Amino acid sequence: xxxxxxxxxxxxxxxxxxxxxxxxxxxxxxxxxxxxxxxxxxxxxxxxxxxxxxxxxxxxxxxxxxxxxxxxxxxxxxxxxxxxxxxxxxxxxxxxxxxxxxxxxxxxxxxxxxxxxxxxxxxxxxxxxxxxxxxxxxxxxxxxxxxxxxxxxxxxxxxxxxxxxxxxxxxxxxxxxxxxxxxxxxxxxxxxxxxxxxxxxxxxxxxxxxxxxxxxxxxxxxxxxxxxxxxxxxxxxxxxxxxxxxxxxxxxxxxxxxxxxxxxxxxxxxxxxxxxxx
Amino acid sequence: xxxxxxxxxxxxxxxxxxxxxxxxxxxxxxxxxxxxxxxxxxxxxxxxxxxxxxxxxxxxxxxxxxxxxxxxxxxxxxxxxxxxxxxxxxxxxxxxxxxxxxxxxxxxxxxxxxxxxxxxxxxxxxxxxxxxxxxxxxxxxxxxxxxxxxxxxxxxxxxxxxxxxxxxxxxxxxxxxxxxxxxxxxxxxxxxxxxxxxxxxxxxxxxxxxxxxxxxxxxxxxxxxxxxxxxxxxxxxxxxxxxxxxxxxxxxxxxxxxxxxxxxxxxxxxxxxxx
Numbered sequence: 315x316x317x318x319x320x321x322x323x324x325x326x327x328x329x330x331x332x333x334x335x336x337x338x339x340x341x342x343x344x345x346x347x348x349x350x351x352x353x354x355x356x357x358x359x360x361x362x363x364x365x366x367x368x369x370x371x372x373x374x375x376x377x378x379x380x381x382x383x384x385x386x387x388x389x390x391x392x393x394x395x396x397x398x399x400x401x402x403x404x405x406x407x408x409x410x411x412x413x414x415x416x417x418x419x420x421x422x423x424x425x426x427x428x429x430x431x432x433x434x435x436x437x438x439x440x441x442x443x444x445x446x447x448x449x450x451x452x453x454x455x456x457x458x459x460x461x462x463x464x465x466x467x468x469x470x471x472x473x474x475x476x477x478x479x480x481x482x483x484x485x486x487x488x489x490x491x492x493x494x495x496x497x498x499x500x501x502x503x504x505x506x507x508x509x510x511x512x513x514x515x516x517x518x519x520x521x522x523x524x525x526x527x528x529x530x531x532x533x534x535x536x537x538x539x540x541x542x543x544x545x546x547x548x549x550x551x552x553x554x555x556x557x558x559x560x561x562x563x564x565x566x567x568x569x570x571x572x573x574x575x576x577x578x579x580x581x582x583x584x585x586x587x588x589x590x591x592x
Numbered sequence: 593x594x595x596x597x598x599x600x601x602x603x604x605x606x607x608x609x610x611x612x613x614x615x616x617x618x619x620x621x622x623x624x625x626x627x628x629x630x631x632x633x634x635x636x637x638x639x640x641x642x643x644x645x646x647x648x649x650x651x652x653x654x655x656x657x658x659x660x661x662x663x664x665x666x667x668x669x670x671x672x673x674x675x676x677x678x679x680x681x682x683x684x685x686x687x688x689x690x691x692x693x694x695x696x697x698x699x700x701x702x703x704x705x706x707x708x709x710x711x712x713x714x715x716x717x718x719x720x721x722x723x724x725x726x727x728x729x730x731x732x733x734x735x736x737x738x739x740x741x742x743x744x745x746x747x748x749x750x751x752x753x754x755x756x757x758x759x760x761x762x763x764x765x766x767x768x769x770x771x772x773x774x775x776x777x778x779x780x781x782x783x784x785x786x787x788x789x790x791x792x793x794x795x796x797x798x799x800x801x802x803x804x805x806x807x808x809x810x811x812x813x814x815x816x817x818x819x820x821x822x823x824x825x826x827x828x829x830x831x832x833x834x835x836x837x838x839x840x841x842x843x844x845x846x847x848x849x850x851x852x853x854x855x856x857x858x859x860x861x862x863x864x865x866x867x
Contacts, residue, residue, distance in 0.1 A: 364820050367812060388819035389828075397820075404817035408745070408835025414818070417831060421822035453835070470821060 316477035323374035334535035347526035395477030399467035406454040460487030497523030518550035610634040620644030645670035654684035661687040683710035689840035692719040706738035719746040728757040733769040745836040770800040
């Protein structure tokens with residue numbers, strides 16, 4: 315039984331406050347859907363929990379099984395049992411998926427995983443996710459399509475067996491069939507292993523495949539409403555404006571400048587920093 | 593594929609056997625000349641390791657319609673200057689990987705001569721700079737329909753120096769030539785002594801030419817991504833570094849050599865101070 319407890323969390327990026335007092339409790343076997351308009355703090359919440367160095371915690375606490383998560387480094391949080399399936403998974407050219415995953419698994423073990431056991435684990439995950447068999451030998455996310463990158467995140471989650479898994483718009487870039495495959499894997503994990511989930515998504519169809527036990531609406535850095543799965547359906551038909559009206563909180567309009575997720579500043583190979591609509 | 597193993601030093605001239613993997617262990621003694629010839633219509637691989645100190649003048653000729661892959665590992669831990677000239681003749685292709693992973697202080701001057709139509713060169717260089725490297729790579733296109741892709745991936749450790757001049761030169765009458773370069777340098781020093789100077793000299797129309805160069809610290813987003821899967825910061829940096837270096841071994845189609853080199857490179861990276 316694991317518990318992630320967030321209390322009065324305030325988070326700023328470059329001096330600008332994004333989260334303005336978020337409190338949440340996620341336990342094993344719970345699936346929490348985090349919904350809300352773009353640019354209102356959903357991804358910030360997940361990245362801050364994982365410990366991205368750009369996000370400054372200005373107030374509040376996060377504990378994981380009673381331990382102070384904020385005093386842990388990113389890798390310590392991962393080894394403690396946290397996982398974040400990212401919206402924009404990084405490419406790491408030259409490093410094969412299998413070397414990367416072996417290193418990630420071994421970081422949690424006293425002795426390295428036997429090669430045969432690793433291959434068996436990897437092959438099963440690749441089969442379950444209906445991925446191409448060569449993906450173990452390809453460089454991490456390098457040249458992957460959007461859908462392949464997202465499946466690769468889920469593959470990592472399957473192998474690393476986290477206690478609390480956070481998925482940040484993992485459904486974007488997936489076609490309908492892939493969405494079902496990913497949803498089956500997530501549901502299977504929740505049923506068969508002791509894991510709690512926090513899932514950020516815009517699309518109600520994902521939450522028809524993975525039924526949340528809790529639904530939270532995040533607007534302007536605050537959770538303004540929490541309920542069960544029924545809230546998902548209302549958002550689907552009516553959008554967010556009614557929530558803004560009921561709560562009196564203004565929805566933040568999304569900025570067009572995205573954080574740069576490319577590699578080191580290539581002058582000709584990558585997009586310029588802060589490029590609009592990158 | 594047959595395997596040929598040779599142990600050579602000082603002045604040597606070698607004609608490569610067709611359809612073979614030739615492994616050469618070469619020791620430089622003072623001023624040394626090594627000439628390697630891939631005859632017409634031959635195919636195969638060369639794995640050349642270089643040690644010793646002094647000056648090596650390396651000449652490689654890939655003759656008409658020959659198709660070769662070559663991996664050169666500089667393992668000299670001493671002072672070594674290397675002058676290299678690669679000549680690619682009509683329809684010759686060369687897949688070349690170059691590893692500079694030693695502790696030695698080195699100077700390199702490399703010229704690729706693309707002499708006739710159909711000459712096709714593909715280079716991937718990997719350098720772990722642990723003292724000082726001054727390198728210059730020039731692709732000279734004398735004729736049309738020649739092609740050169742030169743990619744360099746370098747890691748510069750703290751307190752080390754790196755200068756890379758990389759030149760694509762398309763001569764008059766080399767219509768349809770293609771010359772491309774990618775240079776990526778990752779510095780582990782906050783005040784690095786690194787200089788990357790790409791240059792394109794074009795004297796003909798109807799050609800393709802490009803260069804991309806990046807010099808920077810390890811990418812924080814990549815480090816964060818790897819750490820978020822449980823790898824420590826130091827393990828993450830090692831893996832990113834290996835990602836720069838390990839792809840050179842792919843040029844040799846021999847699993848035993850690949851495995852040995854992979855272990856050697858991994859060991860070198862593990863022993864170096866990346867933090």
